Amino acid sequence: MVAKRLTILVAPMEGVGHVNACIGLAQVLQSRGHRIVFVADQSFEGLLSPYGFTEEILASEEKDKLPGEVMAKVLLESGFLSGASPMEKLKVGQNMKFAEILVNKMRANEPKLQAIVAKYNPDLYVIDDFIGSPTLIHSNKPWVYMFSGNPLFVLRDDKTPPGGSGFATNGDRSDWKAFRELSDKEFSKMNVHYNKWMTDEGLPTVPMDGTLLTSPHLNIYGYPEELDYTDVRPLPDRWLRVDAFMRNGEQEFAIPDKFLDRDPQKSKLIYLSMGSMGSVDVNLMKRFVAILSKSEHKFIVSKGVLGDSYELADNMWGQKSVPQTKVVPIVSLVITHGGNNSVTETFSYGKPMIVMPLFGDQYDNAQRVQEKGFGIRLNPYECTERELLTAIDSLLNDKDMNERLAVASKRMLSSHSIHRVSEVIESLVK
Numbered sequence: 001m002v003a004k005r006l007t008i009l010v011a012p013m014e015g016v017g018h019v020n021a022c023i024g025l026a027q028v029l030q031s032r033g034h035r036i037v038f039v040a041d042q043s044f045e046g047l048l049s050p051y052g053f054t055e056e057i058l059a060s061e062e063k064d065k066l067p068g069e070v071m072a073k074v075l076l077e078s079g080f081l082s083g084a085s086p087m088e089k090l091k092v093g094q095n096m097k098f099a100e101i102l103v104n105k106m107r108a109n110e111p112k113l114q115a116i117v118a119k120y121n122p123d124l125y126v127i128d129d130f131i132g133s134p135t136l137i138h139s140n141k142p143w144v145y146m147f148s149g150n151p152l153f154v155l156r157d158d159k160t161p162p163g164g165s166g167f168a169t170n171g172d173r174s175d176w177k178a179f180r181e182l183s184d185k186e187f188s189k190m191n192v193h194y195n196k197w198m199t200d201e202g203l204p205t206v207p208m209d210g211t212l213l214t215s216p217h218l219n220i221y222g223y224p225e226e227l228d229y230t231d232v233r234p235l236p237d238r239w240l241r242v243d244a245f246m247r248n249g250e251q252e253f254a255i256p257d258k259f260l261d262r263d264p265q266k267s268k269l270i271y272l273s274m275g276s277m278g279s280v281d282v283n284l285m286k287r288f289v290a291i292l293s294k295s296e297h298k299f300i301v302s303k304g305v306l307g308d309s310y311e312l313a314d315n316m317w318g319q320k321s322v323p324q325t326k327v328v329p330i331v332s333l334v335i336t337h338g339g340n341n342s343v344t345e346t347f348s349y350g351k352p353m354i355v356m357p358l359f360g361d362q363y364d365n366a367q368r369v370q371e372k373g374f375g376i377r378l379n380p381y382e383c384t385e386r387e388l389l390t391a392i393d394s395l396l397n398d399k400d401m402n403e404r405l406a407v408a409s410k411r412m413l414s415s416h417s418i419h420r421v422s423e424v425i426e427s428l429v430k
Contacts, residue, residue, distance in 0.1 A: 374404070
């Protein structure tokens, strides 16, 4: 408990990964005695108050949808979910009008947000978004920018690859410039729409160079020390790193009997999750089921919001959603899309990863895990059956890698980085 109890408003953008990461930080702040007001999209209604947070819900045009369902289907229908390269995905993204949708939705919800601020009079704001609500960032209160993705997106320099590229830090840099220019062009579209709003309100505009939101008070991101890029660039001023924004209190679950009678020396338990976005591609999930059904191992599968539309093989069990932070500790290997929460949580528990990225910072996470020697990167749409099954056995039998992961896990699980960051957050309120 701290001497002064603060009211902290937490405002993540719509997205399961963003909300879950914010829950992780908010739980720590709450454990230190602060009141948390969580402002979230309507699809998360009823999911935040069980953590003890005060829940405030913003309107959404899509009613009765599961968290992440709307954006996942947008990505699927656009052709964004495919085996195309990161550069090709950028070009596809240009036609999705994501930036315009994001700005318009925030602008439509701004009156409700103003009413929420007036109701609770928060002492401090925590924002996880690509753009900042003017009600929050132009107030007289301190605000913290929390980035729940790979840090390459927000910590830009010539020493590290552009965010979303999946390029190696020690690889050929000839492609970096072209990728960064195209990426900046896409983010600049968002700033065009955002700046029009700011101009209408008589507020300062943001740069058009593709940079994302940063706070003059404090900026934080979650990434394990062993994977971070501080080996090639220093941490800028007003930026702090935590090992992971890992949430607690997910529901318990029971492993079915067919998994309890396995021989752990021959048949390992493996977790497959392509995240809320990737799992909506039922054809991709069926592809994995067909390949992994030929493995001697057994699998817990996060089936996704469309999970009822396909069947699992005999060596599998799964549900539409499984409690990831409960599953990862009991498995021997994780097959993941490479979302930041999935990577940091898996790393926290010392499990090797096969990372199969779909878009965005997932490419960077996959590349970083592989180049640091903690897993294997594969293309989910183009890898062969032999490549995937061989990768599974290779990681399970890599004694040196698993020992290094165990050391990293011990350090992370005993780390107090998120509490130290919380102390800095508290110090912002005078």
